[in-house]
Amino acid sequence: MIVLVLGIFGAAAFIIPHPIVKGIDGTMRNDVLRIITAFSLVLGVGSIIQHHLIKVRRKAEHWPFSYVTLIALVASAIIGLFGGIDPASPGILPTHIGGFSFHMQTLYENVMVPLAATMFALLAFFMASAAYRAFRARNLEATLLLIAAFILMLGAVPLGRMLIRPLPDFAEWILTVPNTAAKRGIMFGIGLGSIATSLKIILGIERGWLGGGGK
């Protein structure tokens, strides 16, 4: 019943400009939704702490890394809450020893950014290896894919224009015309599927999301 009422109201508020509807919609979006989201943060932090504490207690595989996660979680939360953003905006907690600073922004730029960029950079190696081993012109479809990939890869770098002047424009045409046509078809399918699934959930036909099976 809650899903039915809120689901219909949430959709109706977009098309009914009445002040009472707009007022309730504003309260739901600005207050209720934010409170629910705040609870999800508590749930998320609680889950991650519980998960890693259990791993440590049971000495599960790679359990020492759970200590790293827990220590990083607590340390970054304390520094984030009390330590200030950077030396220009200090908090109540002293977050520098002499010239060595460990403010949130310093930690972010010197730990988080290189770690995340390194993880993502590994993709280049896997892509190169996969391109060598698996990208084969085995049939017509694969050959077309290979030719399109060649044109787009060459069109995406200045060398493409140097070798064949209209190549970048042709690469742009592939993205603008055949790619858009295919994507639009997929998007219509996804859109209609989303509407059907949403209606099934709102009307109580689909209850799998409650964890109770399909009935």
Added chain:
Amino acid sequence: MKFWDRLLRIDRRWLYAIIWLVVMIPLLFPFKIKPMAMPPVTRLFNYIDTMPEDKTLVISVDYTPDIQPELHPMCIALLRHAFANHRKVGLLTLQVMGLGLGEAAIRQVTEEFNSRATTHEDSIINGEDYVYWGWTTPIITILLGMGERITNVFPVDYYGHRTDSLPIMAQLKNYDDIGIVVSIAGSSIPISWVNFANTQFGVPIGCGATAVSAADYYPYLNSGQFTGMMAGMKGAAEYEQLVADKFDELGIRWELRRKGTEAMSSQTAAHIAIMIFIIIGNIAFFITRRRKK
């Protein structure tokens, strides 16, 4: 084992070593490249360049550190363009991991301008020329709420100042005061901007996307729901070139690093290397297959 068989079974670590060299050498010794802007980038640049003076450019820093090398140059180029044109800027992020990147970008560009400023008018002042609203959640609350009153969505900015006390916010109440929102993201967040901000409030949306996700956005570009788009490192380099040309036009002769353009050397070399890998791999595959038949 024959040569082609050996080539097909080559240890992948050799491929890794080659790709490492191919990326690293041009990074250390970049070759000179002058990018030529494609229509989606030019459209975005021209729109920002000619939008009414009282309108604000809003940049939504919706990317995370993993894709920073590809997207951060776009944010820097947009900020340089806006400040050189004396446009007000509002920054926010819908990705909590993007908070520090927004702060790093605005700090870098304001330092570039303020270190050369001689008067108050030349300086870029927080709260007067730009505001960094920071992050809040959920997305739908932000995107719809900004159409009503921005200070309700962001009561305090990233630095803890009350937004209703900032001078810039006196002329920046909701989407009516925003010229364009440019969402720079590696996820589908720009589509949320289209769905809620463009469709409901009519605010123009621009997009900065990773090369791999750019193909998903062409339908929105064709329909006009995106005013323009920067796609991948190439898009960033093209926008940097347009900003550099604008600086020349304005008589600004600063030597500023253009990281998107610098990285194009590496990207060019890596693309060529991967294409050569594919060609060699296919030749080896067909020769060995014919022999087996």
